[in-house]
Amino acid sequence: MSEITKKAQAARDKPAKFGPDIKLDEYTLEAPEYQEKKLEDIDVVDRERLLNAGVDISGKERSGSFIQVDRTVIHAAPTQEGIEVTSTREALEKYDWLEEYLWQLVQVDADKYTASAELNFQDGYFVRAMPGASTVFPVQACLYLKSEDISQNVHNIIIAEEGSELHIITGCATDSPESRGLHVGISEFYVKKNAKITFSMIHNWAENVAVRPRSAIRIEEGGVFLNNYICLHPVESLQLYPSAFLVGEGATARFNSVLMAPEGSHMDVGSRAVLSAPETRCEIIARAITTGGEVINRGLLVGEVPGVKAHLECRGMILKGGGRIYAIPELDGQVEGVDMSHEAAVGKIAQEEVEYLMARGLTEDEAVATIVRGFMHVDIEGLPPVLKEQIDHAIELSEKSLF
């Protein structure tokens, strides 16, 4: 038994630091095996629900696609030279060195979910940009829950080799809004010297789905990591708190998150960054709206050396009674000469803004919708127009629940 497995077994009942405790034995690891297919022949997924999570099964304007349904990878292929898209299992068979990238950034014994991802490993994706390569279009990866009560446990490895540029859209969805299940996803990102990863994750789960992603990112000298996280649909319980380690001089990380929590949803979402090299930069921007659900918005910046600069911003809007937004921004400056700041604001829609737009001829409903849409529009770099339209569409759907 390997050291990693031993550690995982020791942590199999260890509760997580944040988020409600999920009983893993209420879910099943059993699921049918699906056949591997070409993109155009895939018929086991709901295309509309995937499209709302940013995944276009036509593969149009994508540099590669990965699709996993429950525990089976049904498609994994790049469409561009210099970009690898395959399953983690296959990549581990192909590359001996890959073992050294597994469980390096995320601790396998962090909690019962990381332990479960090791003990019940069901694949995941491996995406890599070769040195100097650059994706023309984003690579898309989809993790899909189809079987009832399924527990999906995946481990993803993403590597941008020196001087490369990689754009990935990960869309997660369930087969129907009534599906019940658990998703545990480990993602370890390696941004090598002067490389760049833009990672956009869109969640389209269901009211009875629990979600526990565990992600970490290592950014070397001159590297850039841009993370966009969007969740505008109901989810029973979501808890994620990715960590970026800025270890190389001049490394940069930026996290944007946009959340909308309807009644019955519990979201405990945050981002943290450890700036441990000179001239590193980090910005964390979060927007949260509740229409009855609970949002806990965390943020942590750790400055370990002089000359780092980082900012944390969290804005929340409460649109309906019964909702709650709890913002917890934290700064940890450990030496002289760090420059870190945060701002947090939680409130309702300002009547003054509504009236201003009404004075321009918008009805009250139109004015509120326009303000909400504006509030949710953080500038998301590198987002393909088609995805922006989908986000607009999702916001529109969410707005309907407001009136």
Place this chain on the structure above:
Amino acid sequence: MLEIENLSVSIEGKTLLKDISLHIEEGETRMLFGENGSGKTSLLMAIMGLGKYRVDSGRILFKGEDITRLTTDERAKRGIGIMFQRPPTIRGLKVEDMLELIKAQGLDPEELAAELNFTEFLHRDLNLGFSGGEIKRAELLQLLAQDPDLVLLDEPESGVDLVNISVIGNAIRRLLQKDVHRNRRKAGLIITHSGYILDYVEADKGCVLVNETIWCTGNPHEILNGIREHGYEGCLTCQR
């Protein structure tokens, strides 16, 4: 075009305007003078129907229709436009997107922005970090796009530097169809504290708001000179 009859307005029980009567004709530009706190802004807000302002008595007629109980957006749709002195910031709403939402048919927002030297601001969030002069230009740009029949301007010249005052003046002249000499339709009610705007925009009449009510109406230059010479107290001694 605008007929205000014996209008009294209050906020949370506090009277702001008493027994105001005002008549503005089609094509007329009216200057509204008055010292700080006299109720000038309240009058504009009441005409626009903004929430906090309560009409206790009297009525407002626009193009012959009683609009006293209409909502703000209904008044805007009938052709009233307002320039706010301190508009709120709308985060995430770009100026260009706002213009698309409100523009009247056949108007090109980019062309209008160019006239106001405002092209570089089109991609910015509405009013976010704008200087005093930039706020004025953003407000006028929206009004030009809306193309209302009656414009209510709240101190359009305040906080504007010498370079931009003529740009603002030209925009107001365009809003008020000052290049049309026969059958001019557009009307305006312009609040001014300094009267400075009169150097850039011709006005047909002026009136003074003192002690919550309209005190006198007449030639705007004469009124301004009177105020400069005798102060607003002089208005009180003047025959109404």
